[in-house]
Amino acid sequence: MQLFSWIFLAALLATLGTKLWLGRRQLAAVAANREHVPGEFAEKITLAAHQKAADYTVAKTRLGNLEILIDALFVLLLTLGGRTGSD
Numbered sequence: 001m002q003l004f005s006w007i008f009l010a011a012l013l014a015t016l017g018t019k020l021w022l023g024r025r026q027l028a029a030v031a032a033n034r035e036h037v038p039g040e041f042a043e044k045i046t047l048a049a050h051q052k053a054a055d056y057t058v059a060k061t062r063l064g065n066l067e068i069l070i071d072a073l074f075v076l077l078l079t080l081g082g083r084t085g086s087d
Contacts, residue, residue, distance in 0.1 A: 001080075005080060008079065008080075009076075009080070012072060012075060012076070016068065016069075016072045019065075019068050020065055020068065020069075023061050023062075023064060023065045023068070026057070026061050027058060027061055027062070030054050030057050030058055030061075031054075031058070033054070034050075034051055034054040034055075035047075035051075036050075037050045
């Protein structure tokens with residue numbers, strides 16, 4: 001592979017790793033706070049509504065992480081999956 005291909009691959013992996021890491025942090029934060037409504041909203045939001053929003057956030061984040069992986073594979077296929085060398 002050429003130098004630019006290695007640089008591209010490193011940048012793609014760094015971006016992918018960062019996005020997945022942020023997704024995991026989001027999931028951990030939601031799980032840690034699912035069982036109680038923040039004090040600022042306790043009078044306006046029920047625990048059931050808060051938990052429903054937390055569950056939605058978890059599902060959306062997991063789906064987003066899957067989308068990130070599929071997008072990265074698609075980008076790899078389009079950029080580095082073709083013919084290499086001098087054609």
